[in-house]
Amino acid sequence: MGFSRIMSFTITKSILIVTAIFSFFQAPVSASSPHVINFRSPNLYPESLAYDPTAQHFIVGSLNHPTLLAISDAGVVNTLVNDQSLPDTSSFLGVTVDIFHHRLLAVVYNRSDPSNGALAAYDSRAPHTRLFLTTLHDPASSPTAAGANDVTVDFSGNAFVTNSASNLIWKVDRDGKASVLSKSKVFNKTAAVPDMLHSSCGLNGIAYCTKGYLLVAQSNTGNLYKVDDEEGTARKIRLNRELTAPDGIALRRDGVLLVVSQHKLYFIKSDDSWSEGVVYDETALDSESFATSVTVGAEDRVYVLYGHLKEGILGNSQRDEFSILEVRSEDESAGEAVWVYVLIGFGLIYFLIWRFQMRQLFTNMNKKIA
Template sequence: MNLEIIHACSSWKPFKTTLGQMGETRRVCWRMTTDELPLVVVFIGPGRPGLPCGSSCIPSAECALEKAPFVAPTPKFIVTPKSRSCFRRSPVIDQSSSTRPRPKSSDRIIPISDSTEFESATMFAADPNRNLTSSPVATKFFLFLLFLLHPHLQLAHAKKPHAIAFRSPALYPEAMAWDPSAQHFLVGSLRSRSIHTVSDAGVVEGLIHDDSLPPNSTILGIAVDRPRNRLLAVVHSVAPLPPFNALVAYDLRSPRRRRLFLSLLPPSPSGEDGANDVAVDFDGNAFVTNSFADLIWKVSPDGAASIFSRSPAFTSFPVDRDAPHSYCGLNGIAHVGRGHLLVVQSNTGKMYRVDAEDGAARAVLLDRDLPLADDVAVRRDGVVLVVSMNKLWFLKSEDGWGEGVVYDEAALDAERFPTSVAVGAEERAYVLYGHVLEAMSAAAAAAGREWFGIEEVRSERESQDEKVWIYVLLGLGLAYFMFWRFQMKQLVTHLNKKTN
C-alpha cells in the first residue's frame, strides 16, 4: 500500500512509500533532504511511537503505523530504559493506534551511529543466519593480525636460502661488503687490482680497476663509508715485490670512482706486516688490522695513517705454531657503536673489544673460542656474525661486549673456503665462497676458476623462535575473536529483547 506523510516543517517534504504486506506493527519516520532521499530512519518498535530529541522538525513531523513484515533496519538511535533524557512524541496518522501504550519516561536515547560493534549486532539480529566473522570488526581485526604476522610468516615460510653464483674468470675474491645505496655486493680480488659489483641475480660488473697499485697487489678488505659515499679498500702485496700495505679510498659518487687518497700504513717495529681488514666509524676514521704484527692502524678521514693500538691483550694468549694458518693473528674487524670495535684473532680464536678513542683492548669473555675466525659483521639488532672456513657463528651480548655468548652456529662448505661475511638486504647474513686456497696454489690458479658464490646463511634457532611467535600471536588473536563473538551474541540477545 502507498502512504503519504504530510507535515508542516520546511525541511520535511511529502514522501510516498510502500510498506508492503501486513504484519507486525512498526513505525517509520522519514526526514527528507533536497534530493528527496531519506536521511534519518528511526525504528522504535511496536507500541513505542516516539521520536528522539534534538531535531527541529520533530514537533511537526508526521509518522505512520502500519502492518508490515518485521525487518530490522540499521538504526541510528535505540530506546533503552532508565534514562532521564527527554522523549518527544509526535502525532500518528493511524488514529486506531491512539490507544497504544506510550514510551516510558525512563526510556533514553543512545546514539550508536559510530558504533561498529552495534551495527554488526543489529545486522545479525536482522538475519539470524548471518556469520559474525564477516562483520566489519572481524574483517578489520584479521587484516590487522595478518599485517602484524606478515614478516614472520614470510620468514617462516620462505624458500631456500638465497644463493648467488657469479662468473668472473680468475677473480678469487677474498673480501666482500654490501652497498645499501646501490643494493649490490662489492668484492675484491686476490689476483687483480680491481673491485667488482655483484647483483643479487649474479650479474658482475667492474667497478674499480686501479693500475697505479703494485701489479701483484691484492684487495684483502673493503668497507663502505655510507655517510660519505666512500669505498675503503685494504691493499697488500707480497714477494717478489717489496712489501706494500696501504689503505685507498674511492669516491662512489663520481662516475669514474675517483680516488680520494692512498695512505701507506707505517711499518711495525718487527717489520713483518700484513694489512688485512678494515672498519670505519661514524666520524669517517678507518681502522685496519695487521695480521702479522697483531696491531691496528688508524687512518683519519683525510688519509693520515698511524699505529693506533698495540695492546698487550693481543699477545696474551698462546699460539700453536704447528697449527694451520698460525701466522695469521688479528683479522676481521667491525665497529659496533658506543665507541668500540670488535676484532677477532684467527690463531687463538679470541675476540677483543677495542676502545675507538685510545686503543685500549680487552678480551671478550665468550662461552667458546672461535678458531680460525676470519671476518666480522654486525646486524642492526646487535647480533655479531663471525665467519671461519668451517662455520658461521651468531653472537650477542647484553653488556656492550664485556661478555658474549655464541647462541647459534651454521656449518659451511670448507672446500669452497668462505672468507668473508656481510649483512645484506633485509638484515640477511651472506658469506663469500672465493676459493682462496686454490688461488694460493700456482697449479690450481693456472687453470683459472670462473665461478664463485655468495650464499645466505640462516640461524636455525632464530627460525624456530619466529615460528613460536607466530603460534603465540595466532592463539591470542583466536582468543580475542572468541571473546568478541561471545560479546556480540550477548548484545544481539539484549537488542532482540528491546525491539520485541
C-alpha cells in the first residue's frame, strides 16, 4: 500500500507540472503585446526608418532637417548626423545601413530644387564623418518634380536609389560614382491611379535581395517590380491582390517582403524568386499617423514608422512626438500558437504513455507481493 500511495502522489504531482507548463506556454501566446517606441524631436517628421543591428538602434531622417537620429528601444534620441554643409533647405528622405562597410546612406532632398537630389554616405562610427556626396539628377525631370527617394545597398557597398518622378533607378558604387541602372519601359506601362497624394510618386521603396536582384514598389500604380542588379532589366511581379499606394519596403530573413502604405502593412511571399507573389496577410495601420517606412529589427521583428508626414508636407503643425510600432501578422501569430499547442500535445501524450507504463509496473508489483 505504501508503494500505491507513492505512485498516487507522483502522478498527481506530474499532472500539476504538466498543467503549469501548459499555462506557461499559453500566456506568451495570448498576453504579449507589440513593442511601441515613442520618441520626441521638434518638427522632425521622419520619412524613412532603418535598423542598425551592430549599434542596436533605429535610425530616422527628417523631412525638415539634414539630420540622422538614433532611436533606442526605450525611445532615447541621439543625433548621429547634423550636416550643416548642406543647404538649409535640405533634408533626408530614404536611409539605410551598410553594415559590411560601416556606413549610413541617406537620400538628400532639396526643397528649393526638388529635381536635384543626392546620396550622402557617412561613417556609421563616431564622429560620423561624411564619406561622399553624390549628386543625382535626371535632366528629363521637371525642375519642380521630386527625384531621388529611397535607397538600399548590396554586400559590395553598391547603393541603389529610386527616382519617383522619372521612374528610374540609380546605382552608386562604393566610391560614390553614380550611373543609371534601369530606366525600363516596364515602369511606365501601367497608368497611374488618380490620387492627390501619390499620383506623381512613381518608383519608391526598394530592397536588395541576396540572390542578385532588387524589389521595387511603385506608389502611383500599386505595382511591384523585380529588377536585375547588374543589367537593370525589370519585370512586373504578379500578385494575388492589389496593393494601395505602397511606400517603403523591407525584406525579412525568411524571404517575406514587407510593404507599408498609409493604411496597411502587407506581408508577401514568393515561391518562384518573385515572378509571382502572394499577399498572405495585411495589418491595418493608423492612417492619421501616416506610416511611410518599414524595417526589420532585432529577432526579425517588424516595425513601421509613424512619422505624420502629411502634417509635415502641409506645414500646418509643429509636432514633436513620433513613434515606431512593432506590427505582427495575425496569420503568423496563429501559426506560432498552433505549434505551441502541438508541442504541449506531444508532452501530454508522452506523460500518458509514462503513466500507463507505471500503472502496469504497479500492477505487476502487486501480483508479486500477493
